[in-house]
Amino acid sequence: MKRFSFFILLLVIVYPLATFAQEASHAFRFALITDMHLKQNDPKNTETLREAVKDINTEKDLSFVLVAGDIADKGDRPTLLTAKKLFDQLDVPYYVVPGNHDTRYCRTDTTTFDSVFGYHHFAFTFQHVRFIGFNTGQGNGVNTGWVSDGEMRWIKSQLEKTDKTQPLFFVTHFPLNPSDVGNRDVFLRMVKPYNVEAILGGHYHRNVFFSEDGIPDVLTRTLQSNAVLPAGYSRIEIDHAIRFYEKKVNDNLPFLWLTLPFHAVFVQPVN
Structure with a gap:
């Protein structure tokens, strides 16, 4: 009887842990694109985004797409609408945040962006x-970063x-x-108690790794092409580690440029 009681007690303790492990057991991949800089009078970057959407749709193992801002070079509504029409052609869900180019020409930081996408966070x-x-943009012609009081309150509500x-x-x-977001210390203090794996973004147009008080801050390359750099985006894989690949558009050989530890147990590896 004592052995049976011990088994029941062990089951009660272990089952919730097993449930958690099961929830976090399936590895996955997603794409991140940033700094498209679409322009009304220059179709080049629009065509690049169109090709990127097609390329992403060929990768059937992606779960979603993150868009990290600077979608429209002048932040104008017609160009943002063009981008949205292309994003809507993705076969997986996508989530967008604005960049400084998407907001700095607005009277408020996100009015135009919100009118197109319906949200900015x-x-x-x-x-x-x-x-x-x-x-992290300010609007009103300001080209430096700041997290507004309203955005801070919203982040806090999500952390809760x-x-x-x-x-x-x-x-x-x-x-x-500190050089890019003036009140970043307020944000970092707020998120310090949480298990922050990384901050993902763009802005620098190249792959860069920072540490923000011990939190990995990973900037990824621009989607744009130039004379020496073909168009590309990032593919990020999560299982027992976080792996960052640079994926050239229409190129099947992604380049692994960064691996970070992942602080959860995944028992099913990425194939």
Whole structure:
């Protein structure tokens, strides 16, 4: 009888842990595109985005797409609408945040952006991993980053829905360093108690790694092409590690440029 009681007690303790492990057991991939800089009078970047959407749709194992801002070079509504029509052709869900080019020509920071996409921040959970994207632009012609009081309150409300042990990624445009976002210390103090795996963004137009008080801050390359750089985006894989690949459009050989530890147990590897 004592052995049976011990078995029941062990089951009660272990079952919730097993449930958590099951929720976090399926590895996954997603794409991140940033700094498209579409222009009304120059179709080149629009065609690049069109080709990128087609290319992403050929990768059938992607779960979603993150868009980290600077979609329209002048932040104008017609160009943002053009971008949205292309994003809507993606076969998987996509989530966008604005960059400084999307907001700095607005009287307020996100009025035009919101009128096109319906939001300027997002939060969702996938495979028990939490993703929170938010605006770091100021509008009114200002080209430096700042997290507004309203955005801070919204982030706090999303953190209140997040378990402190849950793997958490933030998505921004600006990196969260002092030279780019003036009040980044306020943000970092707020998120310090949580299991922040990384901050994902763009803005620098190249692959760069920073550490924000111990939090990995990963900037990814621009989608745009130039004389020496073909068009490309990022493919990010999560299982027992976080792996960042640069994926050239219409090229089947992605380049692994960064690997970070992942603080959760995934038992099913990426194939």
